[in-house]
Amino acid sequence: MGRENVSFVDREKELGFLEERYRSGRAELLILYGRRRVGKTELLRHFAVGKRPVFFVATLGSRAAHLASFSEVLGQRFADVLGAEVRFDSWEAVFRFLGRRARDERLLVILDEFPYLVQADPALPSVLQKLWDEELRHTRLFLVLCGSSVSFMEGELLAQKSPLYGRRTGQYLLLPFDAREAGMFFPNKSPKERLEIYGILGGVPAYLEQFSPDEALFENVQRRILQKGSYLYDEVRFLLMEELREPKNYFAILRAIATSKTRLNEIAQSAFGEGEARKAAFYLDTLQELRLVERRVPVTETKPHKSRRGIYRLQDNFFRFWFRFVYPYMSALEAGQTELVWKEKIAPFLPEYMGQVFEEVARGYIARAAASERLPFIPERVGAWWDGHEEIDVVAIGEGGRKLLLGECKWSTRPVDLPLLEDLRRKGEYLRRSVGLRETEFHYALFSREGFTKRLERRACEDGVLLVTPADIFE
The missing domain is CATH 1.10.10.10 (Winged helix-like DNA-binding domain superfamily/Winged helix DNA-binding domain)
Structure with missing residues (x-):
């Protein structure tokens, strides 16, 4: 068994995005999406704490079954005006009711697994578009459409052909965590x-x-x-x-x-x-x-x-x-x-x-390191470079190609020594000739699982070479 009730980890940036939009007080139509298991529902549950939301998680089912289930959710949330036996017979009736409630209060409505609702009723996006244009955009409704089908969310909701195109006020692709x-x-x-x-x-x-x-x-x-x-x-x-x-x-x-x-x-x-x-x-x-x-x-x-x-x-x-x-x-x-x-x-x-994993982590580290001023320039692109003869694990390009940072990674059981830096410099000169970078300023970085020898640390200090260990990655 894995851990149960694991505390919510690190989604401060995503929560900040949602909270900022929520505080705007304006009508918001946000689209949140990402692959399954990535934590969308957990993020929305944390965001919804203290906001008395209408939170509906759709499943595979018919239009009638979805409306019946959603009616129960609304009956519980608005028991003072609807009663437990309320039944809405159309999505238009549902959203008109939510629009009336959102005239006088900030109303958070979350439709999780929205693609299931559309699969059962393909007209739903058009219905929502019509009502958004007519009345919902003039309310204080905060509507979140959430889905795990990335191809559907990008192709059917965010694409220009979608009825909701131009109505959304924001969208967020929730990605897996980095290292x-x-x-x-x-x-x-x-x-x-x-x-x-x-x-x-x-x-x-x-x-x-x-x-x-x-x-x-x-x-x-x-x-x-x-x-x-x-x-x-x-x-x-x-x-x-x-x-x-x-x-x-x-x-x-x-x-x-x-x-x-x-x-x-x-x-x-x-x-x-x-x-x-x-x-x-x-x-x-x-x-x-x-x-x-x-x-x-x-x-x-x-x-x-x-x-x-x-x-x-x-x-x-x-x-x-x-x-x-x-x-x-x-x-x-x-x-x-x-x-x-x-x-x-x-x-x-x-x-x-792990060697390949470490290379990917190193590229991610370089993409973040500029913010902490550990790099001599701000990278515009970070990746790798190869041809039929040589390969460089990390290459960061800045200032329109006038500056490059080259990096080599070693997931080995021994500290890295000077020959690795010398070989990286050799590869740099090969890259300079191959791509035509005569005026480019080169910088260097080394990534090592087990750290570096003393003589390499001294040379790195003299030459301004960036040395990175696993501990640095988790600072």
């Missing part, structure tokens, strides 16, 4: 342990809550991921079945990427066979909308969407871990051999796996 935020779930773990947990679970709150802060990593992995019947054991398949109409095709795409097929043709051939690039591209687009897959190009590319050097990678750490270490050994896990899988198939390869 630093995820580490707040485990304040008593060391920085290295927090990074390992993040590398395995990613930043989805529902996943982070499964791990016990009092148990070692191998115990948590065996009991909460590898053990048949545990919450995370088959989470990937469950999530794909919940979100997508053809889960087996998406599964094939994800599996191909997880097995180092990173280019479109490679992915298509692995998932579907020869000549299926167009089919694979369709599924990849959807997976990118869900933030499960991302397409990357070298950060120096000036037209990323047209670049032929793009590669695909799994964006979600838990999906990466599951496809790398769980799915291939399902037969052994079904037989209860969790300890054997951990000892022989996971533990020996975890440092290598």
